[in-house]
Amino acid sequence: MSIKVTYFDITALGEPIRYLLTYGNEKFDDVRIERSKWPELKPSMPFGQMPTYEEDGKVAHQSLAICRYLAKKYKIAGADDWEALEIDSIVDTVNDFRQKIAAYHYEQDEAVKEAKKGPLFKETIPYYLEKFEKIAKDNDGHLAVKKLTWADLYFAGLLSYLNMMANMDLLEGKPSLQAVRDNVFNLPAIKAWNDAHKQ
Amino acid sequence: MSIKVTYFDITALGEPIRYLLTYGNEKFDDVRIERSKWPELKPSMPFGQMPTYEEDGKVAHQSLAICRYLAKKYKIAGADDWEALEIDSIVDTVNDFRQKIAAYHYEQDEAVKEAKKGPLFKETIPYYLEKFEKIAKDNDGHLAVKKLTWADLYFAGLLSYLNMMANMDLLEGKPSLQAVRDNVFNLPAIKAWNDAHKQ
Numbered sequence: 001m002s003i004k005v006t007y008f009d010i011t012a013l014g015e016p017i018r019y020l021l022t023y024g025n026e027k028f029d030d031v032r033i034e035r036s037k038w039p040e041l042k043p044s045m046p047f048g049q050m051p052t053y054e055e056d057g058k059v060a061h062q063s064l065a066i067c068r069y070l071a072k073k074y075k076i077a078g079a080d081d082w083e084a085l086e087i088d089s090i091v092d093t094v095n096d097f098r099q100k101i102a103a104y105h106y107e108q109d110e111a112v113k114e115a116k117k118g119p120l121f122k123e124t125i126p127y128y129l130e131k132f133e134k135i136a137k138d139n140d141g142h143l144a145v146k147k148l149t150w151a152d153l154y155f156a157g158l159l160s161y162l163n164m165m166a167n168m169d170l171l172e173g174k175p176s177l178q179a180v181r182d183n184v185f186n187l188p189a190i191k192a193w194n195d196a197h198k199q
Numbered sequence: 200m201s202i203k204v205t206y207f208d209i210t211a212l213g214e215p216i217r218y219l220l221t222y223g224n225e226k227f228d229d230v231r232i233e234r235s236k237w238p239e240l241k242p243s244m245p246f247g248q249m250p251t252y253e254e255d256g257k258v259a260h261q262s263l264a265i266c267r268y269l270a271k272k273y274k275i276a277g278a279d280d281w282e283a284l285e286i287d288s289i290v291d292t293v294n295d296f297r298q299k300i301a302a303y304h305y306e307q308d309e310a311v312k313e314a315k316k317g318p319l320f321k322e323t324i325p326y327y328l329e330k331f332e333k334i335a336k337d338n339d340g341h342l343a344v345k346k347l348t349w350a351d352l353y354f355a356g357l358l359s360y361l362n363m364m365a366n367m368d369l370l371e372g373k374p375s376l377q378a379v380r381d382n383v384f385n386l387p388a389i390k391a392w393n394d395a396h397k398q
Binding site: 047048055058060061062064065066068069072073081082084085086088089091092093096099109112127128131 | 284
């Protein structure tokens with residue numbers, strides 16, 4: 001099977017897909033697009049966005065949908081439909097969290113950005129992190145169903161991007177969330193991937 | 200089985216869940232929270248949000264995750280994992296479209312809202328609708344895999360909310376997207392539901 005992932009040469013939304021493929025010991029073509037080439041390429045992308053995932057010539061988009069597809073393939077998408085729901089639900093919540101940080105980070109208007117800063121750092125981020133930490137504690141160092149699922153790989157894969165956008169170590173003082181991260185980072189395949197892709 | 204959906208007394212993010220349950224001929228408790236009661240109730244909700252879905256006492260949140268769960272139950276979530284990916288992908292794209300309109304509609308700052316108006320109505324909305332229309336045409340009046348899936352029910356369930364936020368008939372001049380809507384609205388169970396819940 002011929003597999004190709006196309007994204008920018010950054011972690012962000014591409015890294016969870018790369019983590020999933022790496023976890024599945026899949027060989028794949030890790031295509032990284034230079035920013036300067038993007039304007040030319042953008043119109044050819046589904047809805048003008050990356051990452052895309054290509055499998056034997058069939059192209060898919062939307063990073064969460066792609067991750068879920070791979071997770072089913074590698075049997076880390078839940079043992080039954082209710083487990084899959086619990087996993088999907090925390091993944092979408094992590095994604096909400098990402099979007100709230102991104103709405104601040106990518107804000108172009110400095111005055112608007114400054115106005116968003118207080119609520120984000122004093123309310124939203126602590127609110128989410130406290131709940132995530134409790135969930136990670138209740139699930140023994142995982143984000144759902146007390147075992148390794150793609151929710152953990154998604155979260156760990158997104159983490160450096162989240163930290164970059166928030167310009168802080170989001171997991172400081174959050175031992176159970178650190179365990180979620182470490183449970184992923186200590187997987188031999190992911191460890192080798194991270195070693196080979198040090199930023 | 201005892202099923203309960205809890206949301207505000209509006210369509211918005213709750214209606215696709217209600218549509219799925221209705222499509223599945225499921226009896227469910229359609230709990231609608233008054234706005235005045237929300238501040239008191241909000242802290243008890245997972246991540247302070249609705250809708251929630253309850254099944255025999257187990258509570259789930261995140262509307263897309265809930266819809267996907269129900270779609271599997273009613274066999275409209277794709278015939279295989281690649282079909283499920285195609286459905287998930289268009290659903291997430293419809294959801295991106297919703298968020299872009301919502302970012303305008305819910306903007307509190309009038310100057311910022313005015314600045315968002317041009318790009319949204321002149322670029323974003325036409326861009327998405329044109330692509331959605333082509334997809335609907337290529338899929339014979341459906342949003343994916345040329346047959347009825349939960350992507351269609353999600354889109355049709357969200358439509359009145361999208362039209363309200365954009366303050367326009369988004370499907371005007373889009374015959375294939377109108378067919379997607381009508382293919383859902385003409386399902387006997389959905390027709391009966393809509394007749395009983397005229398806004």
